[in-house]
Amino acid sequence: MSDIIGCRSILVIQSDWHDSLRNNDTSAWIYYKRRGEPAQYDKIGGTATSDTFQVQSRTERTISVKHQPSSLSTVFIAPVAIFSGIHSKSVISLGVGEGGLGVSVCTDNKLHVWETQTGIVRRTLAGHLFDVYTCQLFPSGVVVLSGGGDMQLRIWDAVTGSSPVVLQGHVGAVLDAAIVDRGKNIISVSKDGTARLWNCGEGKCIATLLSVESVINCCALTSVTDAISLPHPEQEPDDLEHSTSGKLLLVGCEDGSAHLLGVECRKVLNSFTFGAAVLCVCWATPTHGVVGLSDGQLMVVDATSHTTHLLAHNSASPVQSLSPYTIGIRERKVVGVLAGRRDGVCQFYQIDTSADSMLTNLYQLTGSDCDPVYSIATDMDHIYIACRDGCIRKYCRRDLRL
Incomplete structure (x- = not known):
């Protein structure tokens, strides 16, 4: 049972599997690892054949793979967009609102407001004296809260870029x-x-x-x-x-x-x-x-x-970020969290592990090539993760479904 819910074991696929498997002649690496034991590596797709790993299904952005010996299955999900132009350094905090704006900050102290649809930067918020460690949007979607190394919290107008309130x-x-x-x-x-x-x-x-x-x-x-x-x-x-x-x-x-x-x-x-x-x-x-x-x-x-x-x-890699998340379709819902780790793995874990609600698959957001996932944010339609490689990756919530 512990393998089924991923309590001690994990499947990890090549970060760019989505691109590698576009061509029917190419394959992608995948491995199964039980914590404290050596990993089992193999290839899937293309001309590769494996008795250990079985591809169960595939869509435009998802692939479901089962590790036959343990029966552990994972649905790997590729991003619908990768925003590489918002920051050039590690993105350490991220927030999004329902009004179409996002806010994020990177390790060179650039606090940006951007469009969640396009990734276009709308405003740079300048005022913190040192590094900014946290940022998020108020429920209105047009006001930003940030805090940092200068021991201050600032409240910003995301439209004008002004900071009328400084909390010291x-x-x-x-x-x-x-x-x-x-x-x-x-x-x-x-x-x-x-x-x-x-x-x-x-x-x-x-x-x-x-x-x-x-x-x-x-x-x-x-x-x-x-x-x-x-x-x-x-x-x-x-x-x-x-x-x-x-x-x-x-x-x-x-x-x-x-x-x-x-x-x-x-x-x-x-x-x-x-x-x-x-x-x-x-x-x-x-x-x-x-x-x-x-x-x-x-x-x-x-x-x-x-x-x-x-x-x-299921991993010794530090958990860097968490976000509540519910997977559901029709009348069934599974409540849990998305957890981002220092090794770049971002996976869904369900809270209720009773038999009648048990997932048959785990869900994992892919694309980060061993770069820590420092922050996770969601709106009604998408999930966003912030990584050390300076990219913000955007995923479609519809791809995480029962």
Whole structure:
């Protein structure tokens, strides 16, 4: 069963398989690897024949391959577009909105707003003094939030490029941020070991939600209003605080710890210790968080029972990025996450592994040639991944279907 859900094993195909297999005479490399064991390599397509790997189906941008000895199957998905002109250096953070705009930043501190349809750069946002580590779009799709090494958060007008709000108060680089509902409030985490709640309109820090003796690498916010009763705040919320009731914050730290916080009540509800640095977190469901570790493990944090369990450890490559994702067609839906790793693999992992919802195939986004996948973002129709090679790859959501 563990091979079927990819808990300990993985299939990986040649990154440019889509181009290699255009010609009926050419083939592509593929390998199967069970963690801790040697990989099994072979070729598929063209004149290659294999008793180990079977091509089950193929479409314009997808190919399904089964490893016969383990019965592990994976659908490999090629991008519909590769945007190589937005950045020339490693793209480390990425966000997209439903209005047709994307925002991204690379290691030479270029923060760009671009069209998700064409990849054309519309605006360069200049104002941060040092490297920018995180960027995303507000729900409106025309306002950008960024944070960086200058210990500042900036709010930008994506159309004009102006930055009317600068949030100052951290004493270490800002590494990640979360937007509360429509964006009257935001939460940031920093190398200074704090998580802070801000009011955007007033440009004011309302509260320090958490202070720990470790770098906080990442954070993710969820609403559990209909699922969990959180403690009531000891004091009435400030007039500058909006929509924090029922909100849970999950933060991940360099020392291998993760913390669950009630935002409105200002309380740490539970803390968890893992065996490696927490590099990224997200909420797959309102009550199930996923933690990506530097040793390659994916762990689930259950906010209802305050327990953790292993989701997958099929690779020792660090998990650099996570994004919630649901695969579905008609009335069936499978909830999970997309996880991007330092070795360039970006794969879907399902949360619910009960027999009646078990996927028969895994899904993997291809194209990154061993370049780390640093960020993942989605809109209604597409998935975007940001890589060390400076490219932003765009995938069609319809290609990930049951």
